Amino acid sequence: MGEVDVRPVTGIGVSPGVAHGPVARLAEPPRLPETDVPEADxxxxxxxxxxxxxxxxxxxxxxxxxxxxxxxxxxxxxxxxxxxxxxxxxxxxxxxxxxxxxxxxxxxxxxxxxxxxxxxxxxxxxxxxxxxxxxxxxxxxxGVPMPGVPDPGHPFVLVARDLAPADTAVLDARKVRAIVTELGGPTSHTAILAKSLGIPAVVACADAAGLADGTPVLVRGASGEVVVDPPDSLVEAAEAEAAAQAAALAASSGPGRTADGVPVALLVNVGAARDLTAAAAADSEGVGLLRTEFLYLDRAEEPTVEEQRRSYAEVFAAFAGRKVVVRTLDAGADKPLAFVDHGDEPNPALGVRGLRLARRHRRMLDDQLTAIAAAREESTADVWVMAPMVSTPTEAADFARAARAHGLPVAGTMVEVPAAALRADAVLAACDFVSIGTNDLGQYTFAADRMAGELADLLDPWQPALLELVRITGAAGAAVGKPVGVCGEAASDPLLALVLVGLGVTSLSMAPAALPAVRLALAAHTAADCAALARLALTAPDAARAREEVAAAAKQM
Incomplete structure (x- = not known):
């Protein structure tokens, strides 16, 4: 690249922020011996x-x-x-x-x-x-060391073919200014953990293979741009932008609102008991997704009703006076339980999972609803429940009846299957609210495994086809005045959050670290702005153009 050529190489931006520094590459792991000698013993x-x-x-x-x-x-x-x-x-x-x-x-x-x-x-x-x-x-x-994250003695941009969770989880944000990987997708562990750490990150950047140690780069985590050998003027502008953004984020607080006062509830996702303290301390309006699998997976026996009640009660107490949306057990088939005979299935990803597990083991669902209701009775939290893997209005209605029969007055469903989005009007007629899981909805819409790096472009939450399903669902919610949330990774992207609101989404649930940036983005744009940005995204030919056009338009508003 020439000295005046500042055209960036690009990937998929998965964690927002702007950072610059010299490249430090993660060393390749040890290679197998070229000669394979049989073991004598x-x-x-x-x-x-x-x-x-x-x-x-x-x-x-x-x-x-x-x-x-x-x-x-x-x-x-x-x-x-x-x-x-x-x-x-x-x-x-x-x-x-x-x-x-x-x-x-x-x-x-x-x-x-x-x-x-x-x-x-x-x-x-x-x-x-x-x-x-x-x-x-x-x-x-x-008997050789496994290469770890480099430590050149100064802050750097970490570049790798891919990052393992064992490395990403303990990165020091004071040293690692940004992450760039050749592989990965928007819902990979690298993306999720980088976002939780607040480190700008770009994945699926094929040109990262050519970035040598020490090469200066400027990384824009929101747009997925990596500028090689950036001129001083660009670096200075980026530093000023980052400083201004940090000051604005620090000043951001309170309920989510658009610039003209339209409320958008900002909530947190909670996946395990260990997350509870940090999640409860965040400036949120409650929990938009409480994953309950941590009580069931990786154990030999089913949790008792009392054990479940105590666990839910702990969460409800931490969020006293705030909303807590509990997702019932999302297991079965591709999340096997040791204490359940799941039988043999030709394609478990499309098998008996989520709410479908109740077809075989109804008592487990009844026990879980009993425990949630009991914990709710002793709490001031506003407890809602929702079922995963709902495909039809009949399933939504059956779950809502079951929840109410157990004393849980607000019951909804996840929209993770295209069929549920396409019939969102009938699904919402059968329950009280829906919450869109953009990760799974994208996976099923594009028939693309979430961990398939070479299919990362299909799994980009900016894909217009995925956004069209969100639009259908949002319109159905608006028509009957019922909430439509998003609890997938898409909710934590400040720019995409504007599009989601423009598509009719009324609440966004995310990792606590993402809250300030999303709150700030909403506060800078009116509901009409969001609707205009949504129209741009829907009419774009692909995800990359959708992101580019929305980003350019948002800057002019």
Whole structure:
């Protein structure tokens, strides 16, 4: 690139903010030995493999304790994957086939990864993280260090082919000014964790492969732009922009409102008990998504009604006087429960999951509603409930009746399946509100796995086809005066939040760190502005153009 050429390389912006600094690349993991020599003592080699797996699990547990929040849950799940008893069995089989230990470990992880990928959905998402677990185990087997995040002694922009949760979760925002990766998508762990840490990030930037250590770059996390060798004038302007933005964010507080006073409820997502303190302290109007899976997954026995009641009561107490939207168990099929016989399914991602699990195990849903209602009785929180994976108005009506029969007066549904969006008018006639999960809705709309890096463009929440489904749902809500929320990652993008409001969305739920920027964006634009931006996004030919055109128009308002 010439000295006066400041055209950026681009990717997908997944965490807003502007930052600049020299590149520091994440080193590549150790390579397998070129020569694969069979192990003379298979039992001894297998014990070395077991020790290496245990060391990796201990490392992940340590990182989990350091990280906290959503990152801690991701790392704990990875730790359990490493300790899966099927892995040593696979390693033993490969050793007995004549493979050397390092190659046997890599083969075992590859087989495990393929099996999880074929399962689809939630397990397929976790499969993408197996590459890092494989590399860490191989490094220990070979007795060589696993490269970690570089520390050049000064602030830098971290560039990598991809980032593992174990590295992303403990990044120091004082040192890592921005993140740029070649792979990843808008709902990848890198995107989610970077946003929670407040670090500007761009993923799916293929040209990042050519960025050498020490190269100065300017990163715009909202637009996905990376300017190589930026001139001083551009850096100075970026610094001034960042300083002004920081001051404005610090001054932002209170309920969400557009510039002309139209209310837009700003809420937080809560995924586990460890998130509760930080989430409750955030300047929000409540919880837009309380994920209840943490009570069920990775345990051998079903939680009792009393155990559930205590857990929900803790959340309701922390948000006393505020709204808490509880999503009933989103498990089954692709989120298997150890204490439930799920049977065999040809395609679990499209199988018996979410509310559909009640077709086989109705008592579990009844027990959960009983526990939520009991916790509600002893709280001043405004408790709502909603069901995941609703596809038809009949399912929405059945769930609403069940919730009310248990003493829960406000019942709604998730819109994650295109069928629910297309019939949003009938779905809303059957319940009290809907909440759009843009991550899953995008995945099902485009038939593209959320963790498939090469399909990241299809999974971009700016895709006009996805926004059209949001428009249909928002219009249905406006017609009957019922709330329409968004609790997917799209809600935390300040620019996209304006479009969502223009499409009829009445509440946005996100990670606590994203609240100030979204609140600030809303306060700077009227409802009419939001509607105009929504029209631009809907008529754009693709996600990239939608983002570009909306960004340009928003600056002129």
């Amino acid at each position: 298979v039992p001894a080699a297998l014990e070395r493999a077991r020790a290496a797996l245990a060391e990796v699990a201990a490392f992940l547990d340590e990182r989990s304790a350091q990280a906290g929040g959503e990152a801690a849950d991701v790392l704990l799940a990875q730790s359990m994957m490493v300790l899966d008893p099927a892995l040593p069995d696979r390693i033993r089989a490969r050793l007995e086939d004549g493979r050397g230990l390092a190659h046997a470990v890599a083969d075992a992880f590859a087989g495990f990864r393929d099996a999880l990928t074929a399962t689809g959905g939630y397990l397929a998402e976790r499969a993408a993280d197996l590459d890092d677990l494989r590399d860490r185990t191989v490094a220990r087997v070979l």
